Amino acid sequence: MAEFLTGAAFFILAVTALGLFRVLRSELAVERMMAVQLLGTGAAAALVLLGAASTSPATTDVALLLMLLAAFSCAAFTLGQSEEPGDAPAPKGDES
């Protein structure tokens, strides 16, 4: 059972990583920020599975914290966005 759960965690992390590199290379700033959300969700899911595989309940606490802080990071990303020229729905993050 533990082997299967670890395998499932590996699969989730692999899919998350593929998604992550696709999203991080995106042209849109908002999409790149979604990378952090994606990783927060994927890593939390993997941690819950690994916690069940290794019977260490504290692993679930790490998953809890990752979820909370991934949501927080998204909020932090709005910093300085409001003064960007042009009120486009998805402002580009490129310089000059």
Added chain:
Amino acid sequence: MNLLLDLALVAWLVVLALHVARTGDDRNAIVAFIAFGLLLGLAWTRLGAIDVALTEAAIGGGITGLLLLRAEAHLRRGRQADGAPRQGGGAKTIVAALASAVVALGLGLAVLAFPSPAPTLAQPALAAIDATGLGNPVTAVLLAYRALDTLLEKVVVLLALLGVWALTPDNLWGGAPELKEANPPQPLLYLARTLPPFGVLIAVYMVWVGADAPGGTFQAGSILAAMWLLVMLAGLSPAPETRSRLLRLLLVGGPALFFAIGFLGFAVAGGFLAYPKPLAKALIVGIEAALTVAIALALGLLVAGPSNKAPAR
């Protein structure tokens, strides 16, 4: 399967780190760096260091990301005002890359040079844990065996805050730092109303569980600071004036209580920072609670920066 997972995790960390280093745009690099912090938390969990994983997630995913994003927004504003293009020299990049490579190589050699069963104090630490009444050996090390280190660490956080406050211009001294965005977007307002209750609950849980399982003061303090910053960013509650007596008392309160209990140790337990055995756990949990408030305030104010509003007369 475990080995495959660990190897893949290492590979992703290395690729993500290279991506952070190679990204030209500052904000993209910071976003990738936040993601790196979250993934590093997962790596620490795999190493069995859950306490470190919690700290890494709280600091790397929460406080550092916000601090870097604020610094970047500030720099960008300055550049827009100057109209000067961003300086990115080729020589500088090469020097930085070489320096990083040398440091990484040195660290790698140092790790390989460790003796093969590594010297460890884990057994004595576990053997003496009953005297403290705690269940988490990491908390026992931080607040009982090596309490002096923790005490000085908390004082250093206060000194860092003093350093930031010292950057305040004379006429603004004692005023409040300004964090609120000009037009906070609706989703931010929504998140700032819904997230903090969960955050505060998780932080209280972290302090309480820290005595017997992974968790503790610093993690809880960082979460509280992050939630407080979120509320200040959305403008739901303004940042406090730095001259506020209550604020300063709370900041000093945690370390002061730690010192007081430490000196009390001379009278009742025969040494600085020694706890009387039946009261050890109660004292440690009390110190942790007071320190959590002090750390949350100090970290929040560190990110908020020096005051940039004159104090209200």
